[in-house]
Amino acid sequence: MKAWVVMTLLACALVSAQTQQQKTAVPADDYSGMYSFLQEAEFVQISLEEDNRVTGFISSFADGNKTTFVDYFFEKAELHNRNIRFSTRKVHGTWFEFKGTIERGPGKTRDAEAYYVIKGTLTQSTSDAKGVVTAKESEVTLRSFPRDIEDEPKDKASDTSR
Numbered sequence: 339m340k341a342w343v344v345m346t347l348l349a350c351a352l353v354s355a356q357t358q359q360q361k362t363a364v365p366a367d368d369y370s371g372m373y374s375f376l377q378e379a380e381f382v383q384i385s386l387e388e389d390n391r392v393t394g395f396i397s398s399f400a401d402g403n404k405t406t407f408v409d410y411f412f413e414k415a416e417l418h419n420r421n422i423r424f425s426t427r428k429v430h431g432t433w434f435e436f437k438g439t440i441e442r443g444p445g446k447t448r449d450a451e452a453y454y455v456i457k458g459t460l461t462q463s464t465s466d467a468k469g470v471v472t473a474k475e476s477e478v479t480l481r482s483f484p485r486d487i488e489d490e491p492k493d494k495a496s497d498t499s500r
Contacts, residue, residue, distance in 0.1 A: 369417070369440050369454055373480035380407075382456075382480055384422075392417050396426060396434055410434055422456060428465075435461040436478075443481060452481040 373382045375398060384394040392415035400406040410426035410433065423437040438458015445453035456479070463473045 367440075367454075369422075369482075371454075371485060372483040373454075373456055374483070375480065376460075376478070381483070386417065390417060392422070392424065394424065401430070401432070408432075422458075431465045433463050435463070438478075445482070445484075448485045451484055453485075454482040456480040 368386060370384055370386045373384065375381050375396060377399060380396075380398045382394065382396050384392065386392060392412070394412050394415065396410040397407050398410065400408050408429050410429055412424045413427045415424035416422070417440075420440045421438075422440055423435075425435040426433050436458055438456055440454055440456050443452035443455035445451055447453065458478065459475060460478045461473050461475045463471055465471045
């Protein structure tokens with residue numbers, strides 16, 4: 339009888355430990371990272387933090403200027419399952435809103451381009467000096483950048499440390 343009670347208590351403790359481990363486990367899909375934006379060299383940075391909190395920003399060329407970047411930080415952002423939406427703070431009368439989904443892309447590994455893709459509707463809004471707002475809506479696909487882009491091996495021909 340004692341053996342049965344001990345086995346039951348051990349089984350309960352094991353189930354409880356597994357349940358606690360599942361609650362604190364990191365999700366299998368971490369969508370954090372950099373994604374392409376509208377033009378070459380522009381990007382979106384998305385960070386998933388504890389409690390499903392989403393932070394990030396868009397780094398985009400200043401209006402018509404291909405040398406100066408403006409960062410539009412997320413004002414509101416949320417992720418539910420694979421559905422993502424965010425809106426940025428207004429900078430120089432411009433802000434962005436996005437609503438879409440995160441999907442597995444054609445990239446074979448996390449170190450490949452487009453391992454994840456974000457597809458959805460992007461709205462770019464601008465307000466002029468009189469406060470008149472103009473909105474431009476478009477369907478976009480944002481492709482994840484390779485995770486280890488800065489850790490790629492150096493070209494051996496240019497390695498002078500030998």
